[in-house]
Amino acid sequence: MMLIDCPHCGLRDETEFEYGSQAHVPYPQDPQALTNDEWAQWLYFRDNPMGLRAERWVHLTGCRKWFNAVRDTVSYEFKATYPVGTPRPNIPPHHGGIR
Amino acid sequence: MADLLPEHPDFLWRNPRLKSSYDVVIVGAGGHGLATAYYLAKEHGITNVAVIDKGWLGGGNMARNTTIIRSNYMLDKSTRFFDRSLQMWEGLDEELEYDFLFSQRGLITLAHTDAEVRESIRRVESNVLNGADAEWLTPQEVKELLPIVNISDAIRHPVMGATYQARAAIAKHDHVAWAYARKASAMGVDIIQNTEVTGFLKDGDKVIGVETTRGNIATEKVGIAVAGHSSLLAEKAGFQVPIQSRTLQALVSELFEPVHPMILTSHHIHVYVSQAHKGELVMGANTDPYTAYGARGGFHTIERQLAAAVELVPIFARAHLIRVWGGVVDISPDSTPIIGKTPVEGIYINCGWGSGGFKGTPIGGYTLAHTIAHDEPHEYNKHFGLDRYYTGHLVDEHSASGVLH
Numbered sequence: 001m002m003l004i005d006c007p008h009c010g011l012r013d014e015t016e017f018e019y020g021s022q023a024h025v026p027y028p029q030d031p032q033a034l035t036n037d038e039w040a041q042w043l044y045f046r047d048n049p050m051g052l053r054a055e056r057w058v059h060l061t062g063c064r065k066w067f068n069a070v071r072d073t074v075s076y077e078f079k080a081t082y083p084v085g086t087p088r089p090n091i092p093p094h095h096g097g098i099r
Numbered sequence: 100m101a102d103l104l105p106e107h108p109d110f111l112w113r114n115p116r117l118k119s120s121y122d123v124v125i126v127g128a129g130g131h132g133l134a135t136a137y138y139l140a141k142e143h144g145i146t147n148v149a150v151i152d153k154g155w156l157g158g159g160n161m162a163r164n165t166t167i168i169r170s171n172y173m174l175d176k177s178t179r180f181f182d183r184s185l186q187m188w189e190g191l192d193e194e195l196e197y198d199f200l201f202s203q204r205g206l207i208t209l210a211h212t213d214a215e216v217r218e219s220i221r222r223v224e225s226n227v228l229n230g231a232d233a234e235w236l237t238p239q240e241v242k243e244l245l246p247i248v249n250i251s252d253a254i255r256h257p258v259m260g261a262t263y264q265a266r267a268a269i270a271k272h273d274h275v276a277w278a279y280a281r282k283a284s285a286m287g288v289d290i291i292q293n294t295e296v297t298g299f300l301k302d303g304d305k306v307i308g309v310e311t312t313r314g315n316i317a318t319e320k321v322g323i324a325v326a327g328h329s330s331l332l333a334e335k336a337g338f339q340v341p342i343q344s345r346t347l348q349a350l351v352s353e354l355f356e357p358v359h360p361m362i363l364t365s366h367h368i369h370v371y372v373s374q375a376h377k378g379e380l381v382m383g384a385n386t387d388p389y390t391a392y393g394a395r396g397g398f399h400t401i402e403r404q405l406a407a408a409v410e411l412v413p414i415f416a417r418a419h420l421i422r423v424w425g426g427v428v429d430i431s432p433d434s435t436p437i438i439g440k441t442p443v444e445g446i447y448i449n450c451g452w453g454s455g456g457f458k459g460t461p462i463g464g465y466t467l468a469h470t471i472a473h474d475e476p477h478e479y480n481k482h483f484g485l486d487r488y489y490t491g492h493l494v495d496e497h498s499a500s501g502v503l504h
Contacts, residue, residue: 001399015399019389021343040489044341044432048330050392073344074392 005081006059007067020056022046023068024088050074054088057081111277112156112284117291120317121149123471124309125324126296126332128152129161130272130457131449132324133279134464135471136288137195142465143472146287149318150280151311153295157276160326160456163426165349165383167362167371168458169206169267170231173222176482176494177435178229183479184462185231185266191461197278199271200376206267207236207245209365209411211256219262226264234263245361247412254410256368267362269373269381272457279464299336299446306336306445321446322471324463327392327427329450338442340450341432341488346387346396346425347454352418354378359412368407372415380418382408386428386454395425428454435494438466439476439484447471448485 002014028034028042047053053073058066070079070091080089123139125132128150139145152158170182192201210219219235226233238250238258250258280290291313300308300315308317323332327344355378364371369385384404387396401423409416431437431451436459438449449467452459466480476484487493 001397014397036489036491040341044488045339046341046343048343048390050331053390055389071389073390076389076391076393 002076002078004057004069004078006062006065007081007083008063008065009059012059012062016059016061018058018060020058020066023054023056052079052091056084111281112290115289115291117149117294117311117313117316118289119315121289122147122318123320123322124148124316124318125150125322126152126309127159127323127325128156128276128280128290128292129159129324129326130157130276130279130460131326131452131463131467132322133157133276133283133290134460135322135324135449135467136290136464137279137283137286138465138468139472140283140286140288142468145472148283148287149289149291149316150283151291151294151296151309153293153312155292156280156290157273160426160428161272161276163349163424164272164457165371165373165381166269166272166375166457167206167267167364167373167455168270169264169362170458171206171208171222171226171233171262171264171267172496173225174494174496175225175229177496178226178231180462180479180483181458182229182231184459185268187461187465188268188270188458189266192278195278195282197274197281199274199278201268201270202376203266203268204361204373205244205263205265206362206364207241207248208262209241209248209258209363209367210260210262211258211365211367213259215367216259219260223262232264232266234265236261236263245359245363247359247414248363249411249413256365256407256410258411269362269375271376275460279460296332297335299443301337301443304442304444306443319445320471322449322467323446324449324467326450326452326456327429329429329448333441333448336441336443336446338446340437340448340485342429342437342451343390344392344427345389345430346391346394347383347428348387348396348401348423348425349381349383350401350420350423351375351382352380352415353421355380355418358414363412365407365411368404368411370404370408370411372408372412379421380415383454386430387425392427393425394427398423428452428456432488433493434496436463436483437485438463438480439470439486440474441485
């Protein structure tokens with residue numbers, strides 16, 4: 001069981017959270033202007049890196065608020081959690097980690 | 100039952116030196132990669148082929164899956180595709196002249212809610228219309244077929260009925276990989292293990308070779324069949340696949356006398372279980388929810404699934420879990436595999452099988468081989484190309500396969 005650091009509630013069990021895919025993927029500003037390829041990109045294509053990735057998570061059975069996290073997809077380690085609307089923190093690939 | 104296993108020969112395939120050029124290079128010596136090489140040689144007479152793997156043959160998801168083979172999907176395109184695969188399985192051991200304990204023991208998929216009952220009956224009718232065998236069972240009929248199931252009303256998820264596919268099967272997974280490898284090798288295919296593809300050589304939008312840890316190989320055709328690592332290789336080749344890699348966990352119990360002669364699954368509570376020939380109960384879980392390459396998952400995923408299994412089959416409470424493992428599965432947006440051409444000329448891909456690639460080993464290899472040989476998809480995979488994400492013609496199979504394969 002991992003502990004995840006909710007920006008609002010602090011450390012809680014992983015089972016209280018739900019994963020919400022890649023972070024920082026805004027809805028297109030002018031959807032009518034997109035080509036089919038651009039629509040496909042927005043709808044179906046997400047980064048799938050081996051290593052650090054910015055993601056959305058929600059503290060579903062806690063404060064029910066969404067937040068963002070930078071997580072390692074190999075070790076699963078949460079390198080940082082940060083509020084929605086703030087930029088992705090710059091974390092070097094081999095930072096050592098917080099927990 | 101262990102004495103049923105075939106005698107293990109000394110050498111099943113050659114271990115040749117890597118040549119500097121091939122007509123076709125297949126990346127990934129798992130079930131799909133080896134089957135692709137076999138069908139390239141057998142169906143298309145293309146034998147100057149290398150199958151390259153960064154690890155050992157059949158050591159990825161081919162070694163980790165729960166071996167369920169079925170074809171009871173919902174949509175016409177996928178039921179026909181998967182039933183063709185099941186038809187290929189029926190007789191594959193004879194064709195490959197290698198026994199892998201293919202056992203058509205029947206699959207019971209339980210329904211626990213009114214909505215699931217409606218969906219299941221609809222799926223049975225759809226299967227029958229598409230030529231795949233399927234029946235609807237009442238709880239009493241489930242009990243008659245598989246007495247270990249608890250059909251009491253007094254449990255958290257009572258059994259309200261089930262779909263039944265009698266032709267569904269299990270097989271000894273690693274022997275399937277070896278059987279394909281042996282035949283492919285005998286026809287001239289070079290199987291090269293412990294050699295990682297590190298990049299692709301291109302002339303414009305056309306592939307002209309692959310870079311490996313043992314040097315470059317010239318080739319004009321490359322087939323990629325690397326499951327959970329498809330995104331990484333596609334990126335090296337200069338295109339994208341709409342894949343998310345996740346952990347899927349499975350587990351086995353200690354060995355028991357035969358108590359469970361069929362395959363039992365429940366979509367609703369995420370459990371599927373069969374008893375392998377050797378005697379261990381083999382179970383699979385739902386995928387862990389997040390993107391992951393670690394090939395291990397949370398124990399709470401296993402715990403939830405075991406709780407459900409024990410309630411449905413109370414005698415499993417006495418079983419000891421001896422081993423849990425994970426694999427990296429490749430989840431596509433519509434839960435349907437991607438088999439076809441890519442934006443790079445000469446590169447073809449087979450991925451997106453999610454948690455259910457084992458059952459598709461024959462058809463996956465067969466259709467990828469056809470696509471490579473003709474530079475056009477086969478009738479069976481023409482709807483399964485990457486282009487469907489751009490045209491919107493998805494093959495959305497969540498109703499039948501979102502959880503279980």
